[in-house]
Amino acid sequence: MHSGQDSADPEPRIWGGTTLTERRETRRAALLEAALDLIGEAGAGAVTMRAVCRRANLTDRYFYESFTGRDDLLDVLYRLVADEFREPMTAFAALDSPTRDRELAQVLVDKVLEDPRKSRLFLVEPYSSTGLGQTTIAVMPTFTRLIQDHLFNHVTDPVARRMAALTMASGNAGMFSAWLNGSLKVTPEQVVDHLVEVITIYRSMYRG
Structure with missing residues (x-):
C-alpha cells in the first residue's frame, strides 16, 4: 500500500534539475502560450482543450492539472x-x-x-x-x-x-x-x- 509520503513530503522532488512545482508552472505556461497562438491564428473559438494540448504537445492530464476547462483557461489568460x-x-x-x-x-x-x-x-x-x-x-x-x-x-x-x-x-x-x-x-x-x-x-x- 502506498504510504502517501510523496504528497506529504515537504521537500520538493527534484527531477532533471527542476522541482515538481517548476515543471507544473512550465506546463501551465506552455498551455497558455498555445492558447494565445490559437487565438492569434483563428480567434478564441479555436481554443479547445484538445487543440491547446496538441499545440503545447501535452496530454489532457496536464491541461486539467492547471485548468478546470476551456473557459477557465480563457479567464486566466x-x-x-x-x-x-x-x-x-x-x-x-x-x-x-x-x-x-x-x-x-x-x-x-x-x-x-x-x-x-x-x-x-x-x-x-x-x-x-x-x-x-x-x-x-x-x-x-x-x-x-x-x-x-x-x-x-x-x-x-x-x-x-x-x-x-x-x-x-x-x-x-x-x-x-x-x-x-x-x-x-x-x-x-x-x-x-x-x-x-x-x-x-x-x-x-x-x-x-
Missing part, C-alpha cells in the same frame, strides 16, 4: 493580458506632466501593437461569443476607474466623472477592436492623435 495592459497605463496616467496624455496614448498604442495575439484576445474577442463575457465585465471596471481617477479627476460631479470614463473606455475599446480587425484603416500616429483629442474634448465638457 484574459486576466493576465489585462494586467499587462493596465500596468503601463496606470504608471503613465499617474504622471503629473503636460505631455502626460500623449505619453499615455502612445504607451497604449505601443502595447496594442506589441503582441497581436494578446491584443486580439483583449480587444476583439470580447465582442464575439467566446465565453469571455463575464470575465470582461469583471475586469473592465478597473480600466474605467483608471480613467475616472486620473484623467477626469478634476470633475467634481462623481456621476459626470463616471459617465465620462465609461463612455470613453467603451468608445476606445470599440475603436481599437475595429482597428485590429481591419475595418478601421488608420496609422498608429492617427490613433495616438485621436486618443489625445478625445481626452481633451471630454475634459472640456466638464470644467467644474
Whole structure:
C-alpha cells in the first residue's frame, strides 16, 4: 500500500534539475502560450482543450492539472493580458506632466501593437461569443476607474466623472477592436492623435 509520503513530503522532488512545482508552472505556461497562438491564428473559438494540448504537445492530464476547462483557461489568460495592459497605463496616467496624455496614448498604442495575439484576445474577442463575457465585465471596471481617477479627476460631479470614463473606455475599446480587425484603416500616429483629442474634448465638457 502506498504510504502517501510523496504528497506529504515537504521537500520538493527534484527531477532533471527542476522541482515538481517548476515543471507544473512550465506546463501551465506552455498551455497558455498555445492558447494565445490559437487565438492569434483563428480567434478564441479555436481554443479547445484538445487543440491547446496538441499545440503545447501535452496530454489532457496536464491541461486539467492547471485548468478546470476551456473557459477557465480563457479567464486566466484574459486576466493576465489585462494586467499587462493596465500596468503601463496606470504608471503613465499617474504622471503629473503636460505631455502626460500623449505619453499615455502612445504607451497604449505601443502595447496594442506589441503582441497581436494578446491584443486580439483583449480587444476583439470580447465582442464575439467566446465565453469571455463575464470575465470582461469583471475586469473592465478597473480600466474605467483608471480613467475616472486620473484623467477626469478634476470633475467634481462623481456621476459626470463616471459617465465620462465609461463612455470613453467603451468608445476606445470599440475603436481599437475595429482597428485590429481591419475595418478601421488608420496609422498608429492617427490613433495616438485621436486618443489625445478625445481626452481633451471630454475634459472640456466638464470644467467644474
